[in-house]
Amino acid sequence: MRLTAIWHNRIFPALKSNVRAASPSPSPFMVMVRKEMSDHIRSWRFIVLLLMILLTCFGSLYISITHLPEALSNANDPNRDFVFLKLLTASDGSLPPFHVLLGFLGPLLGIGMGFDAVNSEQNNGTLIRVMAQPIPRDYLINAKFTGAIAVIALMFVSLSLLLTGLGMIITGLSPSFEEVLRIAAFVFICIVYVAFWLNLSILFSVKFRRAATSALTAIAVWLFFTVFYQIIIGMTARAFAAPAGSRGSYMLQKFLVTLIDIAPGKLFTDATSTLLIPSVRSLGPLSIRQMQGAIPSSLSFTDSLMVVWPQLTGLIAATIVCFSISYYLFMRREIR
């Protein structure tokens, strides 16, 4: 939250002008970020994406609220104390819970906001005009990323606050400190996940001159990871099936499971379900011996965070890799 406040002050210095009477003119980078943000907020594309996310959000909220009483009265459920986490995860099966839906919509949001970031400027002839201004070249691509991610962060933070607020009004309860932490961590992971897809689509927008090509390529990558990736790995697993029980079979199984686990969508679902369902204790396969004697109870927030640490670092790493490649390509390219 403090970060948002700092951003806000940097981005909208005019609001503070009465405090600092002789405020220097804003840095060109902030001017560009501000322009990107206002472009996003005013664009139809963002409004449509926002409406879709709002619809999902309230649809799943409605379903979880109607099923809240039975979910909370289930004495065997170790998560029954976490009312607000239940709001985000409870479902009767007619609509997937909110965090699973975000796993689908997040990529769309990221791709939608980034696929024409650089190539549209180039095709409109604005890129070279901006490059002829006395600003370093990387300002443009940094501003594209910062502007989009600021809008996304703003959206997710306000959405989660809205959800929590609605939950408070409807249930009459207030969230515990741990729930607040978990929801904050969930929002952070959502932002990182969307940032990954955003960077991937910015990468394609640097690489491909036509916006349609870059959008299609980004969507193809998304489809590949959501649909075909698992199928291909499953087929490979069957093709190389070693005799069951042998050491080789175990190693291969482990390797293939790891491959499935590193798909970005899987990283996101794993991380968010662990954070939002405190009783999830491990994401990998557990042996019977490890399960023996375990009491079905919830983990503390730090323990859940430990479980998802690899997922979290993986997502952040993928985001940074995508951004570095697009940065490199952008700095090297002829801007004509």
Added chain:
Amino acid sequence: METPVITTRQLCKDYGSLRAVSNLDLEIRKGEIFGLLGPNGAGKSTTILMILGLTEPTSGQVSACGYDPATSPIEVKKRVGYLPDHVGFYDNMTGLENLCHIARLNRMKGDIRNTALRFLQKVGLEAAAHRKAGTYSRGMKQRLGLADVLVREPEVIILDEPTLGIDPAGVRDFLQLIRELSREQGLTVLLSSHHLHQVQQVCDRVGIFVRGSLIARGDIPSLSETLHQGQPFTVEAEISGSTAPGNPPVKEQLLALEGVSDVTYDNGKIQVYCSDDITPVIARTLVTSGLDVSYLCKKEYGLDDIYQRYFEGNYETNRNMA
């Protein structure tokens, strides 16, 4: 002579095996309007991009306003305004907003809005200031582009094909505007074009650029002299009746005349290049040789012809190379 604002020394730029600019030596003085003339693909835009530091030269040096664009592009861009050939604006913003955005990117102080409005007025766009830039016509965009360059108050402005896609009346107004602004504010202007006619109206000096090298430079009268080197006149004659193709029948006689430097024969027409106006002598020679002259015309070289000739020459060389 005043100190040059932009100088290039032995400037070269290669794109793969293609040499776009080769060994360019250029000097642009303070306060002058310099026209860079040349056909498409001659390397004009590449040269401009190198002056701005948007492309790195393969070899050679550039200096603009005392800075090297390759090492300190930002200092150069602070002082040099650039209007690209296909200038574009943010279509969802008004002309005024586009201008204010650029002014802010340049860290301009004070009342940006009023400054921007003043420049819009200067280029005659005050009526369209609050319209979205997407609705602007080509000529209006070009004017907005000029305002966009001027609002930063640069020392030098570089215009790449500024007359492209504007109708003739618009071109005249636009160039007139550039000239006025240059004289008013002592701006140095470098403009590139492939329309000699348009450029000769406003330029103090021009340079003709063909295949990456500058083949001639100077003010227009001296340029015309350089380009003709003793052949300012051409007499064209057509002979009726069947004559063998190849050499004209009277080539030796014609070459023997005083002042004739070359004789060519093409499509039944004889071209005689000469240093003085000796049309009557040529006519007499042809008639006394017993040829039926059906057409005789004295051509004085206009700048356009010069230009045409050089570009055709360029085309020929290209074809020979291929």
